[in-house]
Amino acid sequence: MMLSPPAPHAPWTAAPQYQKEFSDVKAPRDGSFNKPAVDKHWLLRQPANPMVSSSVDFLDDVYRKRWQTLLSVDDMVEQLVKKLNDTKQLNNTYIFYTSDNGYHTGQFSLPIGGRQLYEFDIRIPLMDAYNNTYACVRTLVGHNLQYCEFADNESFVEVYNLTSDASQLENIVKKVDPALLQAMNQQLIKLQSCA
Secondary structure (H helix, E strand, O other): OOOOOOOOOOOOOOOHHHOOOOOOOOOOOOOOEOOOOOOOOOOOOOOOOOOOHHHHHHHHHHHHHHHHHHHHHHHHHHHHHHHHHHOOOHHHOOOEEEOOOOOEOOEOOOOOEOOOOOHHHHOOOEEEOHHHOEEEEEEOOOOOEEEEEEOOOOOOEEEEEOOOOOOOOOOOOOOOOHHHHHHHHHHHHHHHHHO
């Protein structure tokens, strides 16, 4: 079975009970947010920079509404898991979460969308929620590492250098710079909260 809800795509109409959630959430202000695309393709050089405040407000509103629509997806997944559990099929089922594309909300002053070649548009989450046992994130910037956290009573962490250890034979978690581990943990938290 495959479920493909339209959320968080437009028109971003959240269920009534969720329309006031995330009132303080704003679109991420990462390094490329509201920056000029000086050395980029001409399509990226088109948006006005800096963005006017009404554009930034619009981006924040869209970002917030997208999160609100995802609460209904959470409800749907909860009902599905309950049904699988009630019919004794949960342990015989794999659940994957993914998306069709990334999404920009103000990066290089671009309005909303997901059609550019940059990481914010092409990177998509892929999580296996089989029994909710683990979640992973991979980085290709500076390293080719896979970082995984297990949601169990050990809170075990595994890290693999996929360049030198494609077979994932050596867990290098104790050899990796703690600052990098922290950064990957934060990236994983972000991915889990927005997918």
